[in-house]
Amino acid sequence: MKNLRVLLLTCILFPIFAWADPVDSYGSEYQCIEIGRWDIGLALGYGSRSNPLKDYDDIPIYLVPTFAYYGDYWYFDNGNIGYTLVEDEKYTINLTTSFSTDSAFFHRWDPSNIFLTGSNNFEPSALFSETRVTLMGEEQSVPTANELETRHFTYLGGVEAYIYTRIGILNLSLAHDLLNVHQGTEAKLKWLYNLSIEEWKFELALVLDWKSEEVVDYYYAIRPSENAYWSQNYQAESAINTSIELTSHYVLAKHWQLLFLARYTQIADEIVASPLLNKDYTSTFFVGTAYRF
Template identity: 25%
Template sequence: MLHPKSPALTVGLVGALAVRRLCACPGACQAGFPWRLGVALGYGERSNPPIQSRDIPVAVDLDIAWFGKRFFFDNGDLGLTFMNRPAGTASFVVRANSDRVFFSRTSTRFVSVSVTGAPLATPAPLKPPKRRYAIETGVEYLVDGRWGRMSLAGFQDVSSVHNGFGADLEYGYAIQGRRWTLEPSILLRYKSGELNDYYWGVRAGEASAALPAYDAGDGLNWQLGVRSSYYFSRRLRFVATFNHERLNADAAHSPLVEQRAVRAYFGGFAYSF
C-alpha cells in the first residue's frame, strides 16, 4: 500500500509527455520506428475529489505507444484507424473509463456527523463505496493545422458496468519558439446520467446514517490546461503541465464529493527514446 505521500509511477496520469495528435497516428511512423517511448522524472500531484481520499503524488510519468499501419496502442488505449487523411484521422478506440482512478486511494473513518452536517447518535464508519473500471468503445476524430488541434470523441460502456456514455471535445493551440513550446487547451466533457450516477451516485444499499442516498443525472465537465516544454536536445527536455477540471453540478453535489475541482500538475525532465 502506498503511503499517503508516496510518489507514484504512472502512465499518462498527469499528461506530462504526450497528447494523441494527427502527426502521431497509425501510418505516420511507418517510415521509422513504430514505438513512441518516453519517461518523465520530476514531481507532480493530482487531486482526488471524493471524501476520505488522498491526492495522488507523481514522480515518474511514462509514455508508451505503438503505431502500426492501422492498429495502435497509446498509453492504455487500443485503436483501429479507419480513416487517415490530411483533413483528419478517425479511429475506433477501446479504453478503460478514468473515473475509477478517483476511488483507488480512499480510506474508512469513523465520524460523529454525516456528510450533510447532521449529528449522529453514535459514531459511524464512513468510506466511499467501491467502483469498478468500465471498458468503453467509441470513435475518436483528430484534426490539426496552423490554427491548432482539435479532437472529438464519443464512448459507450460495453462491459455493463455503468451502461452509459460520454463525449469529449478538446481544442489546443501550440505556440512554438526555437527551443520551447507552450500549448494552452480547453476540454468539454459530457457524461450521461448512467455514467455520472454509477460513479457519483449513492445507491440505497450503500447509504448509511453518515452517507445519504443520492441520484446523479447527466452533466458537463470543463477543463483548462497548459503544457510547456523546453528542449535541450531532440530527446531531452524540461516539461511542465497544469490542468484544472471542474466537475459537473450533479457530480459536485454528490455526498461522495468533497472537492468540486480536479487539479493536476507536473514538472520535471523528460526523455524520449
C-alpha cells in the first residue's frame, strides 16, 4: 500500500517540472466549455459502483447526466459552484465547492449519487450480529449492535489550483466541511492526462485523496449506541485513498458519442480497519451512449 502511494505521488508530482504553453502542447486534446453557454449531456447505458460497506448493495448506474455553465469568473459544474480567482496560461486558482463522497455509500439518493438511477436496497442488515473476535487467545462473541445512526451528507468548500504542463494537468485542492456535519477537512492531489487519436478521446487520472481524522471518524467509526465493543476498539485516524481513473469517448456524430468509464480506489488501511467495511477497495464502471445537447 505504501509503495503504491509513493508510485502515484511520483507520477503526479513529475508534471510540475514540465512547464509548457498549454495551447502548443495540448492542441485539440483539451476541450473547454464555451463561456456563457450551458453544456448539457446525457448518457444511457449500464454500469455499477461497488459498495465496500458490509451488507450494503452495490450502486447501479443507468443514466449519467452532465450540467455545466461557465461564465467569465463564476461557474456551475454538476452541482459544484466555483469562482476563478486567478487565470493564467500555466495555472488557474479557484474557490470551489464539492460534495462529500463518503456519505454516498450510506444513502442511495445522496447528492453524490444523484446522477445514478435504478432501484437498490440500501438498508443494512445486522452488521454485527454474527461478529466474533479473538481475545486473550479465546474466541468471544461481540454484542449485537443497534441500528446504525445516520451518516449525513455535507457540502465542502475550499480552494483548488490547476497547473498546466506538457505532460498533463496537476490539480490540487483543499476543502473543509461547510455544514458543520463532521468539521473535517479533505485534500486531493490529482494528475490528469488527455489524449486524442482520431475519433477517440482518452483521459487518465491518478489521485491521492486525504481525509482528516474527523471525516474518517464520522463515517466509519462505531458509536457507543451502535456497538459498545467496537466503539472502543476501532479508533479513527486520518487516511489517504489512492485511485486510478480512465474515461474514453468515441465520437459517432456531432452530438453522439460512445462512453466508457472505469475507476478503481484502494481504500486506506485506516478505513479498512473499520468493522463497517468488508472490502478494501471500491470500483466503478460504465458503458453507454452519450448525447451532448
